[in-house]
Amino acid sequence: MNVSIDDGPRNVEMVEEGDSVKKIPWYKFDNVTMSRGYCTLGIGRGALVMSNIFLSTSLILLASEEAGCLNEERDEVVDDCDKKVYGFKPISLISNIAIMTGVLSALFMPLAGAMIDYTSFRRQVGICVAVLMILIQAVQIYTVSSTWFPMAMLQALAGFLYQVQVLAVYAYLPEIATTVGQQIMTQQTALFTMTQFGAQCLFLIVVIAISIASGLDDVNTAQVSQGIDVVWTGSFFYWGWRLLPNVPPRHVLPEGRLLLTEGFSRVYHTAKEIQQHYKRGLRCYFAALIFAESAVNAFTTVAVVFLDEQIGLSGTEIGLFFLVTLLFSLPGSKIGAFVTAQTNPNTSWQLCMLSLMLFASGGAILLDYIPKSLSYLWGAGIGLYLGWFYPTENLFFSMILPKDHEAELAGFYVYCTQILSWLPPLIFTILVEADVNQTYAVVAVSSFLLISILSLQCAAPWDDILEESGRSAAKRIEE
DSSP: OOOSOSSOOOOEEOOOOOOOOOOTTTTGGOOOHHHHHHHHHHHHHHHHHHHHHHHHHHHHHHHHHHHHHHHHHHHSSOOTTTOOTTTGGGGGGHHHHHHHHHHHHHHHHHHHHHHHHHHSSSHHHHHHHHHHHHHHHHHHOOTTTTTTHHHHHHHHHHHHHHHHHHHHHTTTTTHHHHHHHHHHHHHHHHHHHHHHHHHHHHHHHHHHHHHHHHHHHHHHHHHHHHHHHHHHHHHHHHHHHSSSOOOOOOOOOOTTTTTTHHHHHHHHHHHHHHHHOOOOTHHHHHHHHHHHHHHHHHHHHHHHHHIIIOOOHHHHHHHHHHHHHHHHHHHHHHHHHHHHHHHHHHHHHHHHHHHHHHHHHHHHTTSSSSSSSHHHHHHHHHHHHHHHHHHHHHHHHHHHHHHHHHHHHHHHHHHHHHTTTHHHHHHHHHHHHHTHHHHHHHHHHHTHHHHHHHHHSOOHHHHHHHHHHHHHTEEEEOO
């Protein structure tokens, strides 16, 4: 699974200007059980995502050990080691895991979506996937020299299961919105995001503190992280799924159709409708989304490899890097809101992606020539741009979403974020295996954002996009 500040679309709603909004005490959610369950599951997912950082550094070290790429103290990877294990360089391991996760998601997410939408087993799917994920996390506590390769394969499967879990949980958003209304839903989604953000930060702080206090190496830090994650995520997943109810199917499977193929059919027909009726805005948005999400998700994955191998940070230091990134995403969201208010979501998102691409690429190049301690400044800048990136992406989507198509396009949105998630890690692996400096592999991954910018350049002026969506008179509540 990818390390990410945000793991999917927030259900941002728009209301008429002047409507009053009721304040919500934290976690009470007006005693709406579904809202509390959704928030609780987000706390569990926050720890799950962050534990991936420490496991990744452990896998790289163990793969390098088997390949014979460690120094005499056997605690660091030697530079320019060309030895391979299972046909690849050890530093390609994490990107290969991301490739496998991406391919599994692209192939099977429509089927998972059909099971969630066309059957009454949405909750059962979510629970089964949650149990499998916790079992994998528990098994991965025993990630050592003799087990690292099967643990890496399990990690690829866990990444796919994570996406199915997210899909099952997000399917409850329309029911929550119907229960509480659009005004309250706007506040609740902000609380959902902040709660998961807090869980991610707290988990990182706990693991980093234990690692520093105990003087743990990367392998032992990963084992501690996985152990804490099993208890943390297992507890919150159990609690969260107890709060979420069984629900009837969202759609009825048409007569003569097969559940196995209906998800793919829906993706095709949705894409066809967008091509025919929403050429000026929504089509360009989804084209940009495919490449933007693949780039950002891949960047946060390959950054672990880059910081470990190229810069020389330990697993604990990489955890601290991502803690800095998370914290700086908060002021980044404020910057994004300001720029969007001065322009529009399309222009703001393009400026964000251009800035992120240049900063990520330039920073990666510069880090080859400056002390590694300054990598935290790079992490702070990345956090600023990611804090700008995700809210703007979600606001753009919410403002051009055609009325009465919310549920259908929300599922299509999730699929678009995954369909090419395998390609940037594949390019990273190819370049690394060809002995290209990792710095330029990071630049290549970041360059996918340029395709997104060019896609948005093809969109109509902002007022025309709003007119096409039927939402030109709507105004969004600032969160």
